[in-house]
Structures are given as C-alpha cells and as structure tokens.
Amino acid sequence: MEVFNKLSFLTELHLQDCGLSGSISSLNPIIFTSLSIISISSNSFRSKFPIWLLNLSSLVYIDVSSNKLYGQISPGLEELPNLQHLYLSKNKNLTGINTLALSNASISGSIPNWFWNISSQLRFLSLSFNKLQGHLPNQLSRISLTFIDFSSNLFEGSIPLPNPGCLGLDLSKNKFFGSIPAKIGESMPNLKFLLFSGNQITGIIPESIGYMSSLEILDISRNSLTTSIPSSIIAFTSLRILELRSNAFSGGLLFYFSNLSSLHTLDLAENNLSGSIPSTLGDLKAMAKKKYLSPYLYRLYISFKSFEDSLTVKTKGQDLEYIEFLSLVVSIDLSSSNYSGEFPKEITKLSTLMILNLSRNNIIGSIPQNIWRLHELTSLDLSSNNLFEIISSSMSSLTFLGYLNLSNNNFSSKIPFIEQMTTFDEPAFARNTCLCGPPLIAKCQGDDLDQRQGKSNIDDENDNGFIDQWFYLSIGLGFATGILSPFFILGIKKSWCDAYFNVVDKIIDKSLGLRRRGTIGRNHRWQ
Template identity: 40%
Template sequence: MYLSLSNNHLVGNFPEWLSQLNNLVGLSLDYNLFHGPVPASLGNLQNLTGVNLSGNQLNGTLPDSFGQLSQLSALDVSLYNLIGSISEVHFSKLNKLKFLGLSSNSFFSNVSSNWVPPFQVQDLEVGSCHLGPTFPAWLRTQKEVTSLDISNASISDSIPNWFWDISSNLSLLNVSFNQLHGQLKNPLTVVPFADVDLSSNFLEGPTPLSTFEIELLELSNNRFSGPIPEKLAQSMPNLVFLSLSGNQLTGDIPVSIGAMVSLVVLNLSGNSLSGSIPSSIGNCSFLNAMDLSFKNLSGEIPLSFSRLNQLRSLHLSNKNLQKPSIIFSKFIKLGDFGSW
C-alpha cells in the first residue's frame, strides 16, 4: 500500500496512526505543514521502501529506529528543522538505500573514521549537515554515487586523492561553502554534461579543465590564479553556466571564450584580468547575464555585443571602457548595466 499526500497544505502534528499501517510500502507527506517530532514508531513499518517527509515543519531528532527499515531504498527528510547527531545506528540495516536526503537540517555526523556504510547510494544530498572538519572518509566506499551534495558541511580539509576515483561517476557535484583548500585534480573527472559547484572555498592553483564537457562550472570565491586557460572552450564547448568571479585570475580574457556558444551566464568579475573585451563574445547569442566588472579592462565595448539579443543583465563597471553609442542605446534599459 502506498500513501501519497504531497503538496496538500496539511497541518497539525505528524499523524502517529500511520505506524499502524503495517502493509505500508511507500509514504510521501512532503511539502505540507506538519510539525512536531518524527515518531520513532515509523521504524516498525518493516515493508517501507520509500519515505519522503521533506519540506514540512518537523523538529527534534531523526529516530534511531529508521535504521531498522531494511527494505528502504529512499529516505528524504530534507528542508526541516531537525537537529542532533546522525550515527551508524541510523543506517544499521539500510543495505538497499539508494537515495538519502538529509539536507538543510542541523545534523552532526557521529560516525567512526573507519565506518563502512551498509549501502551504496546513487543520490546523496547532505548539504548543511555538519560532516567536518575532515573530509568524510566513508564517501570512499560509495562507488555508485552519481549526485553528491556536501555543500556547507563544515569541512575544512583538502580534497583527498581517492575522491577523484568516485567523481568519474558524478553528474552533479556540489561542495560549495566549505573551507576546502589545496589544488584540484586537473583535469576534473566527471561524467559528460555534469554540474560542478566548487564555489566559496579556499581552493587554489590554475583554473581546472575537464576530461568531458561540463554544463555548469561554478568556481567563484576561491583563490584560483593565473590566466584563464585558452583551452577552456575546447575542453567544455557546451558550457551553459561559467562563473570564475572573486578569484585571483590575471591576463586577458581569451578570444576562445567566444566558442562557448551555449553560454547563458558568464561571470568573470572580481579578478585582476586586463586588456580589452574580445569581440568573439558576441558569438554567445544565448547569453542572458554577463558580468565583466574588473578595474583593468580597457578599450572599446565590441560592436558584436549588439548581437546579444537575449541579454538581460550586463555589468561592466569600468570608467576606462569606451562605449559606442549603438551599444549604449541598445542596453541602456537593462536593469543591471553597471556604473559608467
């Protein structure tokens, strides 16, 4: 028996009578307004294969009894106000688990350094859980993970070499808002058309390339240095989102960036780039937002910008730039044109 009451604006305490439904296989109560603690009695429903309680107003801790749900393949208790520690007991019999969503709670990891989970997850969403300060060693055992979110997880460590062995399966990687330091493997190893977010850390070294095409590359607010690689476009020609803002990049904007004709968002602001804006950017006809604001830009805004018909946000704050009247009149109505 499956019970799905998602997105129904239901209110009140979590219904304890659900624990009497011994034949319940799937339970979806996500995005309602239930409050109070998660009842430990749910751990008695031994036939459950899927539990989705995300997006409510529940509080308290996650009951240890969930570790007894041996048939469980999906557990989502994200977007809550849950607190407390998550220990090995919570997963003791979850050898069939494939999806684990614990994000946007205030959990603290309390597992041993040599813990080997009984599961092999494919989708792991534990953003905002306190997993650090060291990089979670148990991730090394997860050979099947394809989507990984460990953002804002209080990790202040370098990324271990073994991590790149499991990253070759990833279509989504989010390790943003930690205190990760050191250099990345270059080129990055992820699956084709992956989304990679490494922003707001202390990562350094050259801007990484990729062994396969990436769709989203977010590297802002780190310490990457040196020039933007000329081969960036060759490495990732179908990039849709590129942000390198808030780093220590130097040199010119490479002409080859105009070969990224699929770009929708381009943000190179807050670096020490210099020289002129290459006219080749006018080839990026899908650009919707672009920020090239850094003080050392010079020359004239390329006339090719007049071809950027999808542009809705343009930030070029630099008094040294010359603006042809045809360009200025085309973009003067943009909400974010920058100061001149």
C-alpha cells in the same frame, strides 16, 4: 468525527482535501480494524502523528501528507506487515515503502533508533527541510539506501559514509565539520550526485574522489576547503555541474577542460585562485551544443526531491534559483578571485553559454570582436577588472542579453549605443574614466562640434530654402506683371489700345516679309 466511530465495516476512508481541521487522535482505532486504505491528506489537521494507525494491521495505504502534523514519528511503523504505500511528507507523494519522503514536515529532534530498523527496507530516503539534529549513526553504511537526502537540517559531526551502492548523497546546508573522508571515492565509486555545500568542512578534496567516474553533480561550495583543486577531477567525463565557490582554494587552474565533455555549469567563484584563465576553457564541448536531459535523470528528478532539476546561480548581483531548468542552464562563474592575464578569447567558442561572470579579478585586454558568437548570452558581468580599449560594437547583436555590467574598468572611446546596447542604463558602464556617450552624461570629444555643424547645416538649409522661395516668387511676380501690365494699361483708353495693336501688326508684317525673302533665296541657291 463521532460519525466515523459507527462505520465498523469500512475498508477505505478517503477524506483528502476536505478542509478538515482539529485533531485526528480522537478516532477510535477499534472501529477501523478492517481499514486497508486511509487518506486524509491536504487538510488542516493539527496534532502529533496518529499513534492509532500503528494498530491497524490491515493497512496497505496511508496518506497523511500536507497537514500540520508535528513531532517525532512514533515507533511501530515497521510492525505493519501489509503496508505498501506510505505518504507522510508535506509536499511529496511516495510511491511505496521503499521510498520515504518526510521533507518539510516540521520534524525536530534527533532521529530515533527505531527508525533505522525500518530503514533497512528503504532505497530512497528524504528528510530534508526539517529541524533534525544530532549525529548520523555509523549504521548508515549498513543500510542499502540508493539515494539519501538529509539537506537543510541541523545535523553536525563528521561526514558519514553510506554503503558502496549509494548513487546520491545530499548533506548540504547542515553543520557538518571536519574533513571529507580520505577514501570517499573508493567507498562510493558509483556515486552520481555528491552535495556537501553550506557546511563547515575543512581540509582538502581527497584525490580518491577521482574513483567516482560516474559523478554528474559535485557541489562542495560554501565551506572552508583549502589548497589546490585536485587534478583527479579531470577523470569526470560525465560531470555536468561543478560547484566549488566560496572556499579557500589557491593556485591556478590546471584543468584539461577538454576532458570535461559533459560540463555545462562551472562555478569556482570567491576563492583565492590565481594566474590566467586557461585557453582550454573553450574546450567545454557541452557548452557549445544543445543538451537534453536523459529520460533516466528526468524520472529520477521527479521521484526524489533532492535531485530535482534545481540550481542556484549568482547573476545580476544576487542568487537566482533555477528549478526544473538546470539541464538548460549553461554558465561559467569565475568571479571574485585573483585571475590575471588577458580576456580568454576562447570563451567565444561556447555558443550556448547563457551566463558569464568574470567580475572582480585582474583581467586585462579587450572584449573580443567575435563575442557575437555567444548569441544565447543572457547575463554578462565583467565589472571590476582592468579591461581597456573600446567596447566591441558586436555586443549590440546579443539580442538575448538582459543584464550587462562593464563598470569599474578602463574602457575608453564612445559606447556603441545601438540595438541591444540601448537597453542598458548608466550603471552598466559607470566608473570607466575614458568612456563617453549615451547613456553616460560624459560627452565624447567632438560631440559639441558635430552638434554645431549639424545646427549650421540645418540653418543653411533653412536659409537656402528661404532664398529659393523668394527667387521663384519674384520670377512669378515678374512674369505676371510683364503679361498683365499692357492689358491693364491698354484697357484704360481705347485710343491707346488701337495704337498699340497697329504697331504690333506692322512688326508682324515686317517679320513675315523678311521670312518670305529668306525662303526664296534659299530655294534659288538649291536650284
């Protein structure tokens, strides 16, 4: 690195993706007093944040991303008067000083107080996937941040409220506890994204959440929220994703789902909800037509890590993460609750539904015959219910169905093992005591008789074929014998041959005489 110490005239230094390693702290900052651009990204530098950068007042552009820097960012960034572009994240590029992305940068400890001084200029802030801890300060509400992502850290304490102009708040996967602020809806009425999943939040969802009329994503899953789901949610006509799984909500579903006209992902699984699934579930209009991500959201997801197109959906018995695919995922998960009543036939109106999970409930009735209308269904889990009667044969036409689980029910009769249904193995139909036929080992009543009849018919056909062959063979042999025998016998002795043909000649002459007399008689009568 000594060669760089002699280049005092440099204004730009580009060393990105050069396979460099070691420490960058040994560089002499006095030599780089004219430096306006420095880019050393995508290398293997291992050191603390280079303090000497803070002394280069001419810097306009800094990119030290995708290295192995560690520790806290030193104070002084706010004193660089000309800085316009700052790239510090391991994986994310930044577009200006109004955006600061430090996600997945191995930063630990608490956020220093000086950081909030430079934050006054920020609009986008992402500190996700680090090991930051402690309490978030009250001055967060005084910073004009538009989008905040503190997810996947070790923050704790009560939930802070940003400024009223905030559009996106992600505090998921931390250790926040206590209740959701009662006036959260009034404090942030313009919020579009609210993600509190994976914390230790208790209490209820406050009614004031109904003030967030522009809310598009609400994820408060995997907490300890109780009581019923507030009816104020049905003011969310723009809501696209509702994730409330793994809480302690009780009561029934009282939603007027027709008001949730933009909803295409509904996850209320693993709660204590009860009652029947309302027929208005079939009124979710966004699940009955194709959807396209708006250009505004597309740009937003690209520019900010927290709100990129990603979603974790529980299917096939495991959590599957959809990345840059969320706008296309259409799913309903009401599993592991206490729902009863009949299978909601109105679900078949949702023609673009891809994932349906109603497992581990007390649902009765049968699978509707018109389930074929869910022609884009890729995953169907109805296991561990009380469904009965036959399995609808129309399921065989669900050509996109890749996962099926109908186990632990009371289905009876023979499995319609045709077309798409032939792609599923025995576990998909297991533990249905009255179910039979392939792929199960259990045979259906009459299968043995059918097999015996089939074998008998085959044997009869074989026997008849054998008889027919001998019949025609015997005729052929008889005909050949009748024709060839006289020639064989007469050819033995000439005298026998002469006598035989004399007799034949007499018969022919006699026949011709009779024919002539008969002809003369007819002619006489006509005269």
